[in-house]
Amino acid sequence: xxxxxxxxxxxxxxxxxIGGIITVSLIVAMYTTYAERKVAAWMQDRVGPNRAGPFGxxxxxxxxxxxxxxxxxxxxxxxKTLFVLGPAxxxxxxxxxxxxxxxxxxxEIFGRNVSLQIAxxxxxxxxxxxxxxxxxxxxxxxxxxxxxxxxxxxxxRGASQIISYELAMGxxxxxxxxxTGSLSLKTIVQQQxxxxxxxxxxPLGFLIFLxxxxxxxxxxxxxxxxxxxxxxxxxxxxxxxxxxGLYLFSEYVNMFISSAVVSTLFFGGYDIxxxxxxxxxxxxxxxxxxxxxxxxxxxxxxxxxxxxxxxxWTIPRFRYDQLMDLGWKKLxxxxxxxxxxxxxxxxxxxx
Amino acid sequence: MASLTNRAKVLExxxxxxMERLYxxxxxxGMAITFMHMFxxxxxISYPEExxxxxxxxxxxxxxxxxEEGRENCTACGLCAVACPAEAITMEGAERKTSEEHLYRxxxxxxxxxxxxxxxxxxxxxxxxxxKDAIYMSETFAPSNFTRKGFIYSKDExxxxxxxxxxxxxxxxxxxxxxxxxxx
Numbered sequence: 273x274x275x276x277x278x279x280x281x282x283x284x285x286x287x288x289x290i291g292g293i294i295t296v297s298l299i300v301a302m303y304t305t306y307a308e309r310k311v312a313a314w315m316q317d318r319v320g321p322n323r324a325g326p327f328g329x330x331x332x333x334x335x336x337x338x339x340x341x342x343x344x345x346x347x348x349x350x351x352k353t354l355f356v357l358g359p360a361x362x363x364x365x366x367x368x369x370x371x372x373x374x375x376x377x378x379x380e381i382f383g384r385n386v387s388l389q390i391a392x393x394x395x396x397x398x399x400x401x402x403x404x405x406x407x408x409x410x411x412x413x414x415x416x417x418x419x420x421x422x423x424x425x426x427x428x429r430g431a432s433q434i435i436s437y438e439l440a441m442g443x444x445x446x447x448x449x450x451x452t453g454s455l456s457l458k459t460i461v462q463q464q465x466x467x468x469x470x471x472x473x474x475p476l477g478f479l480i481f482l483x484x485x486x487x488x489x490x491x492x493x494x495x496x497x498x499x500x501x502x503x504x505x506x507x508x509x510x511x512x513x514x515x516x517g518l519y520l521f522s523e524y525v526n527m528f529i530s531s532a533v534v535s536t537l538f539f540g541g542y543d544i545x546x547x548x549x550x551x552x553x554x555x556x557x558x559x560x561x562x563x564x565x566x567x568x569x570x571x572x573x574x575x576x577x578x579x580x581x582x583x584x585w586t587i588p589r590f591r592y593d594q595l596m597d598l599g600w601k602k603l604x605x606x607x608x609x610x611x612x613x614x615x616x617x618x619x620x621x622x623x
Numbered sequence: 624m625a626s627l628t629n630r631a632k633v634l635e636x637x638x639x640x641x642m643e644r645l646y647x648x649x650x651x652x653g654m655a656i657t658f659m660h661m662f663x664x665x666x667x668i669s670y671p672e673e674x675x676x677x678x679x680x681x682x683x684x685x686x687x688x689x690x691e692e693g694r695e696n697c698t699a700c701g702l703c704a705v706a707c708p709a710e711a712i713t714m715e716g717a718e719r720k721t722s723e724e725h726l727y728r729x730x731x732x733x734x735x736x737x738x739x740x741x742x743x744x745x746x747x748x749x750x751x752x753x754x755k756d757a758i759y760m761s762e763t764f765a766p767s768n769f770t771r772k773g774f775i776y777s778k779d780e781x782x783x784x785x786x787x788x789x790x791x792x793x794x795x796x797x798x799x800x801x802x803x804x805x806x807x
Contacts, residue, residue, distance in 0.1 A: 314661040319669070586657045587650060 285386055293370050293390065301524035302332040304577055308524075311581045339517035347419065347510050354417035359511065359518035362410025366525040368403045372396040373532045374458045376542045376566035377549070379559045388542075388562065389458060396457040397445060400533060401438070404488060407526065408434040411490075411497055414519065415507035426506030429592065430497030433487055436599035437494075441484035443607035444477040447614040448537060461541035465549065469540040476610045478538045480603055485530045487599070490523060492584040496592060531576035535569060542569040677762040682747045685738055685776070686761050686783050690728055693787040696757035699733035706752035711742035729755075736781065740765040740774040 306321065306328070313320030321328035346355055376388035393399050408431050415427020448470055452460045464470055471478050487494040498506040508519040535541060542565035543549070553561040590598065642648055668675050677683065688696045699716030717734035719727045726732075750759050768774055784792035 311661070314665075315657045317660055317663055317666050319665050319667045322669075582654060582657065583650075586653045 281384065285384065286390060289386075289388070289390055290371075293375065294367060297367060297370055297525055297528050298521075300528045300573075300577075301521055302336070304524045304527060304581075305335065305520075306332045307577065308581050308584075311578065312585045315582075315585045336517065339514050342513040344513035344515065345510075349419045350510065351417040351419070354413050355510075356515070358410050358414030358417060359508075359515045359522070360410075361413060362407065362522040363518045363525070365403055365407040365410060366522040366529065368406075369400050369529045369533070372399050372457055373529070373536055374461055374541055375532075375569060376562045377558075379562045388566065392456060392458045395455045396460075397449070397455045397537075400457075401442065405434065405438055407488075407522075410519070410522065411507050414511065415497075418507070418510035420510050422503045423507050423509050426497045426499075426503045426509075429503075430490065430507060433490075433494065433496060433595060433599070436596060437484040437487035437603070440480055440599060440603035440607045441488070443604065443611055444474075444480035444484070445537070447477045447607075447611045448474055450611075450614055450618055457536050457541070461536060461543065464540040465543045469538065469543070469545075471538045474538065474610075474614070476606065477614075478534075480607050480610065481538070482534065483598075483603065485534060486580070486583065487595075489526045489530055489580070491527065491580055493587040493590050494595060495584075495589060496595060499589060527577060527580050528573065531573040531580070532569070534576055535572035539572050542566060544568045679762070681762045682745045682750075682760045683763045684740075684761050684765055685743075685749070685781055686759055687736065687778065687781045688757050688759060689783055689786060689793075691786060692725070693785040694726060694728040695732055695782070696728055696755045697733045697736065698729045698731045698755055698757070699736070700731075700754065702752040702754065703749035703758055706748040707743075708746060708748065709742045709744045711739045711744075712749060713737050713739075733778065736778045738776050738781065740776055741771065 309331070310320040310328070321331040324330040324334045346352055371390040372393050374387075374389040374392070378385050378387040380386070411430040412427045415423040415425075415430070418424075448460075449455065451470070451473060452463050454460060454463075460470075486492075490497050496502075496506075498508065500506075503509070508516055511519060542562075544552075544561075544564055545568070549561050549565065690696060697714075699714050701714065701716075704710075704712040704714060713735070714733045714737070715735040716731050719730050719732055723732075745760070745764075747760055753759075765774065765776075786793040
């Protein structure tokens with residue numbers, strides 16, 4: 273009986289956490305679209321959306337409503353099951369990754385110690401990789417089932433791009449994992465809290481990882497699957513209404529989650545810089561520190577979201593052969609070299 | 624071939640050096656430029672709240688003038704209609720009755736006066752042709768409309784407010800015609 277009660281509370285706690293994180297990611301994704309338009313406008317000496325609500329803050333709501341109320345068209349020649357499955361898959365995989373990210377240390381509610389992480393899987397990073405590479409299925413299925421040449425080209429481009437960059441991404445992370453010795457994201461964060469952020473030890477690894485993240489999120493300069501002037505919006509060309517909305521939205525959710533992963537792996541996650549959390553929690557309480565830590569993580573995430581937008585409105589798109597050249601001939605050898613050097617240094621230090 | 628001037632520059636196509644091939648310095652430079660632009664003055668004018676001033680010689684929407692006593696200047700001579708290259712102006716003349724001397728300045732007046740703003744090319748020839756200073760062009764343009772008919776402006780839309788019993792509006796309309804349009 274006791275065990276049941278504990279499990280019920282545990283289940284409610286996790287459900288609430290999942291609901292909260294999904295809500296937060298969706299809202300952040302919503303306002304990233306707003307930020308994207310605003311920042312793009314500022315960088316081009318314009319003012320951006322400012323009509324819907326104060327400072328145009330209701331613009332994403334208006335956009336969402338518009339997408340919901342538009343006519344939904346499923347092309348006659350498309351594969352209908354797959355056509356519906358595509359955007360759903362894109363959205364689901366975008367959200368799934370948030371499960372293993374530690375959003376903060378634990379807080380105390382009603383005498384229970386609640387960890388701000390949905391699942392502390394001991395293979396956290398592998399899980400992230402597995403799910404992220406699933407994301408390409410959304411693109412591929414969407415592009416294939418549309419039965420449209422442009423969509424198909426875009427789908428093939430997306431798939432080959434993500435496969436190429438996943439390799440370099442994994443290799444750059446292996447160097448990091450050799451240092452941490454753990455695949456659990458929580459452990460990685462805790463190590464960074466004690467020993468300094470990983471960016472200090474792995475600057476090259478971070479750079480490679482960041483470039484690959486841009487490619488995985490299909491963001492400029494690697495937005496070839498949805499190159500509007502080459503492929504008419506690529507894989508989601510045949511989509512309308514909220515199905516299109518889900519595709520566009522999943523891109524922003526992906527950006528949010530990727531920013532969280534980058535902050536967790538290289539920038540200390542929920543670590544507040546230059547502050548000893550253990551000492552601070554004695555003076556102002558563990559809950560406050562946990563919330564502050566969540567705030568710190570969020571600040572880092574917002575910075576990376578800004579970086580995504582900033583880069584998009586600065587750099588033009590790669591040509592396709594340049595993209596492959598960069599992925600296979602530059603990033604993979606670099607990541608390999610980085611891995612070898614890290615391994616040698618670790619061996620030399622342990623000697 | 625010898626160059627015509629000594630300003631010609633020979634284009635050198637050197638292979639890129641290492642820093643250039645690295646591509647990253649160029650990216651950072653570009654990002655610095657875009658970041659700086661975020662704080663620059665915006666070129667946007669928020670239209671309905673804020674308006675770009677027109678020059679005093681701007682040829683905008685037509686206004687039919689009155690004299691100081693509020694009498695219409697137009698005598699329906701038809702010179703503006705003849706001068707109009709787009710044939711946008713139509714009018715019908717009428718004779719002034721004895722009781723109407725406070726309304727019209729001369730013995731003949733325009734009973735009907737219409738300008739089709741869709742035909743008008745805002746060249747200002749009507750203004751130049753008018754011998755009575757009856758038509759001039761203001762510093763605003765025709766607002767949008769839902770129907771084609773709405774663009775055919777009749778006399779009551781074109782006439783300037785009476786300076787005797789509506790001095791305030793007359794003054795506004797003298798420079799800015801939109802105040803008059805809003806009150807319509």
